Amino acid sequence: MASSFASRLVNGPFGDPGLLVELRWQGDAVLFDLGRNDGLPAAELLKVSHVFVSHTHMDHFIGFDRLLRLFLNRDRRLFLHGPEGIGDCVAGKLSGYVWNLTDGYPFVFDVTEVTTAGRRRWIFAAATGFAREEAEPLPLPAGTDPGTPGTPVLVDAGHFRVRAAITDHRIPCLAFALDEPTHLNVDPERLAAAGFGPGRWLALLKDALRDGRPDDARIAVQRLDRTQAEVTLGELRSLVRVTAGQKIGYVVDTRFLPANLAVLLPVLHEADLLYCESPFLDEDRDQAAMRYHLTAAEAGTIARMARARRLKVFHYSPRYQGRGDLLRSEADAAFRGRLDPGVLAELGAVA
Ligand SMILES: [Zn+2]
Numbered sequence: 333m334a335s336s337f338a339s340r341l342v343n344g345p346f347g348d349p350g351l352l353v354e355l356r357w358q359g360d361a362v363l364f365d366l367g368r369n370d371g372l373p374a375a376e377l378l379k380v381s382h383v384f385v386s387h388t389h390m391d392h393f394i395g396f397d398r399l400l401r402l403f404l405n406r407d408r409r410l411f412l413h414g415p416e417g418i419g420d421c422v423a424g425k426l427s428g429y430v431w432n433l434t435d436g437y438p439f440v441f442d443v444t445e446v447t448t449a450g451r452r453r454w455i456f457a458a459a460t461g462f463a464r465e466e467a468e469p470l471p472l473p474a475g476t477d478p479g480t481p482g483t484p485v486l487v488d489a490g491h492f493r494v495r496a497a498i499t500d501h502r503i504p505c506l507a508f509a510l511d512e513p514t515h516l517n518v519d520p521e522r523l524a525a526a527g528f529g530p531g532r533w534l535a536l537l538k539d540a541l542r543d544g545r546p547d548d549a550r551i552a553v554q555r556l557d558r559t560q561a562e563v564t565l566g567e568l569r570s571l572v573r574v575t576a577g578q579k580i581g582y583v584v585d586t587r588f589l590p591a592n593l594a595v596l597l598p599v600l601h602e603a604d605l606l607y608c609e610s611p612f613l614d615e616d617r618d619q620a621a622m623r624y625h626l627t628a629a630e631a632g633t634i635a636r637m638a639r640a641r642r643l644k645v646f647h648y649s650p651r652y653q654g655r656g657d658l659l660r661s662e663a664d665a666a667f668r669g670r671l672d673p674g675v676l677a678e679l680g681a682v683a
Pocket residue numbers: 387389501585
């Protein structure tokens with residue numbers, strides 16, 4: 333089955349960071365980071381329902397204004413999650429303009445700050461000139477695992493879920509994983525061959541499978557002749573095709589430190605696709621450390637340790653213009669376990 337997620341970087345690997353993920357079946361999209369996004373068609377940006385900002389260094393937040401301008405006169409509520417201080421940064425951006433003509437505008441920014449101490453939420457409504465109003469944090473749906481203080485679940489919208497890892501970039505910086513629930517699809521041919529008919533009982537069958545109920549659990553079924561019966565879950569399992577949901581990881585602006593790995597690895601675990609910053613070559617490791625960034629070798633090692641299936645590196649330092657392939661090949665070598673033994677030993681000492 334095709335993935336529900338269609339993801340792409342907003343810019344090339346040397347451009348500002350940003351990742352747009354379209355949720356194919358729902359028609360909406362989520363956006364990670366607000367670097368420059370002028371290259372993104374307005375129609376695509378307008379599909380965005382949720383924005384996740386890693387941190388507000390300029391290259392990750394300068395695209396806020398375009399988003400604001402596009403959404404301003406629309407009847408929309410845009411959810412934005414960010415790290416400690418995000419409320420002040422949004423308020424600061426909004427206070428840079430005059431809003432005396434937006435009384436009738438229904439647009440609302442719904443902003444949640446995520447820290448290890450919990451979350452805070454503010455509403456900024458165009459109708460009130462974007463006056464900042466504190467609100468109760470949005471609850472997660474009942475039964476959702478909230479994660480840990482360092483790896484909180486931010487959103488569980490049913491068709492997608494976003495979890496963060498709060499990492500150290502000399503300021504708190506959020507990494508993210510977007511995933512979707514396991515797909516359960518009833519096979520209509522097998523259903524008919526077994527003599528069962530469609531009906532609401534199939535939804536209850538899927539619930540039982542999702543809940544991990546045992547094989548001897550009894551399920552009320554409807555036969556093709558519309559009579560009712562009770563059958564064990566074990567007998568019905570083969571009617572349903574189970575496809576694991578996709579998972580996409582997004583990591584920028586962090587350091588290869590034990591405390592960061594401790595929050596990143598569980599969140600990124602077995603991602604189908606990991607987008608990871610890769611600004612420096614290993615030979616410029618000191619520069620990377622000083623600026624609180626990863627090297628390409630470290631990016632590849634994180635992907636390998638997290639058992640990611642694919643790795644896409646980006647957020648290259650401009651010093652490597654024309655040599656981007658070196659960054660990619662160093663990250664790939666680390667990802668595939670083909671790193672120079674000396675480098676490997678040093679990375680191993682950290683991890
Ligand atoms: Zn930064």
